[in-house]
Amino acid sequence: MTEECEENCKESCEEESLNVIRDMDIEDSHFIYKLITDESVKFLDYDYKRCVGCGICVNLCPTRALELGPMQEISTGLDAPPVTLDLEKCTFCSMCANFCPVHAFRMTAEGDFPEHGKFPEFDSYVRMNEKCLPCTLCKAACPEDAIDVEFTFQKKEEIAPFKEGVEGEIEIDTDKCNFCGLCAEFCEAFLLIEKEKTPTDPTPFELLLVDEDKCDYCVLCQDLCPEDAISVKGEKRGEAPQIEGNVTVDDEKCTRCTWCQVVCPYEAVDLKKPFEGELRLVDVNVDKCDPQGCHGCFNVCPSHLWYVPEDGDAKIAIKEDYCIYCGACVNACPKDVMTVSRTEVSHTEIPDSPWADQWRDAITSMLSGERHLPDVSRALEVEKEPPKEHVEVEFPSVDSSLLKLAKERIEKAKPVLTSPKIRKMLEDKPASEIRAEFSKRARSGDEQ
Numbered sequence: 001m002t003e004e005c006e007e008n009c010k011e012s013c014e015e016e017s018l019n020v021i022r023d024m025d026i027e028d029s030h031f032i033y034k035l036i037t038d039e040s041v042k043f044l045d046y047d048y049k050r051c052v053g054c055g056i057c058v059n060l061c062p063t064r065a066l067e068l069g070p071m072q073e074i075s076t077g078l079d080a081p082p083v084t085l086d087l088e089k090c091t092f093c094s095m096c097a098n099f100c101p102v103h104a105f106r107m108t109a110e111g112d113f114p115e116h117g118k119f120p121e122f123d124s125y126v127r128m129n130e131k132c133l134p135c136t137l138c139k140a141a142c143p144e145d146a147i148d149v150e151f152t153f154q155k156k157e158e159i160a161p162f163k164e165g166v167e168g169e170i171e172i173d174t175d176k177c178n179f180c181g182l183c184a185e186f187c188e189a190f191l192l193i194e195k196e197k198t199p200t201d202p203t204p205f206e207l208l209l210v211d212e213d214k215c216d217y218c219v220l221c222q223d224l225c226p227e228d229a230i231s232v233k234g235e236k237r238g239e240a241p242q243i244e245g246n247v248t249v250d251d252e253k254c255t256r257c258t259w260c261q262v263v264c265p266y267e268a269v270d271l272k273k274p275f276e277g278e279l280r281l282v283d284v285n286v287d288k289c290d291p292q293g294c295h296g297c298f299n300v301c302p303s304h305l306w307y308v309p310e311d312g313d314a315k316i317a318i319k320e321d322y323c324i325y326c327g328a329c330v331n332a333c334p335k336d337v338m339t340v341s342r343t344e345v346s347h348t349e350i351p352d353s354p355w356a357d358q359w360r361d362a363i364t365s366m367l368s369g370e371r372h373l374p375d376v377s378r379a380l381e382v383e384k385e386p387p388k389e390h391v392e393v394e395f396p397s398v399d400s401s402l403l404k405l406a407k408e409r410i411e412k413a414k415p416v417l418t419s420p421k422i423r424k425m426l427e428d429k430p431a432s433e434i435r436a437e438f439s440k441r442a443r444s445g446d447e448q
Helices: 003-017 056-060 137-141 182-186 220-224 259-263 296-300 328-332 356-368 400-417 420-428 431-444
Strands: 021-027 030-036 040-047 066-068 083-085 105-111 125-128 147-151 169-172 190-194 205-210 230-233 245-249 269-272 275-281 338-345
Touching: 040 083, 056 066, 056 356, 125 245, 137 147, 137 259, 169 205, 182 190, 182 220, 220 230, 259 269, 296 328, 328 338, 338 356
Parallel strands: none
Antiparallel strands: 021 030, 030 040, 040 105, 066 083, 125 269, 147 245, 169 230, 190 205, 275 338
């Protein structure tokens, strides 16, 4: 027996010695599964509204506890969990949670657990580097509302309160302006006009306007603009502040879709995807696509990369730079219009533990599509007892004269058996004395 098998057997025995309870709660769109022992509780929180049905967790699961639902129907409107879990099979190993690209699964725990080191997970991220001003473009462009920006510099009213009756001129050079939004954040005289974002044009704004009724031509916006896109003729009052602020990315919401990196004019976004690979349209099937009637790939894609071209003969198109290669679109498509292949998984180090080989195989399977599940071929099989054959029983013949005699004797015995004195004797005296008493009474003719 290998060291890995010994360790697994040891822990299995320890689990059997504990009082183990499996339970489930439902809160809104969350299925909360629990593994409860005397010493600990593990929680597996599955948000089915967050899940895109990529099926990565289903293929990873070492006990086949997860099953993919009818994704073609779900992607086009059926309100059902894309993945279902068999709680009796689940070992709470955390593979589904550690390698869910959209964080639909989350594993937490309370109590004491054996120390095996941290299990591997995706090594993907979105980070702002030293080139970040910051500005508002990434926040406004993010399709998942995963980015927040908090500015810490002083606003115009704090430096130079509005002054009535001031005349001047202000002009915006639209060729220079990149809609960073700093002027609008600084002064309420500026207004950014939003537009619908598309995969081919993710910029969230289309126009910058100035309300000159709110402008007193203090010149501070001109000094603040990082692109020198604002010109002001007026009386300068005070000094423009240094641009300062903090950008935070919510990893639970972020899907590494790349939109923030594409819209950033300052190359300030460092991004690493969970996968590298290829998304390809199948030419012979593209004509079968009905993007207006189906829209399945649009609805499930966490990268929002699908679009219908405005011109040309193509029914559907992709912006592959955004793809994280999760494969949700493949499961949703009824016409096999696309294929997804992976060439690399970005993951943290696999610690030396009894389950290291299982984790290595799980990670490799995300590239190869082949999962080597634990071998249970040598498990003991309990043979079921075959059903017994029906046998006809032949009852013996009964002599009617003997049956009549037996009934007569039973009738004679009834008065004796109902006598309290006789019943007391039957309870208290040994059998030999009872036989002697009955023989004596029979000889004397005593019917009592």
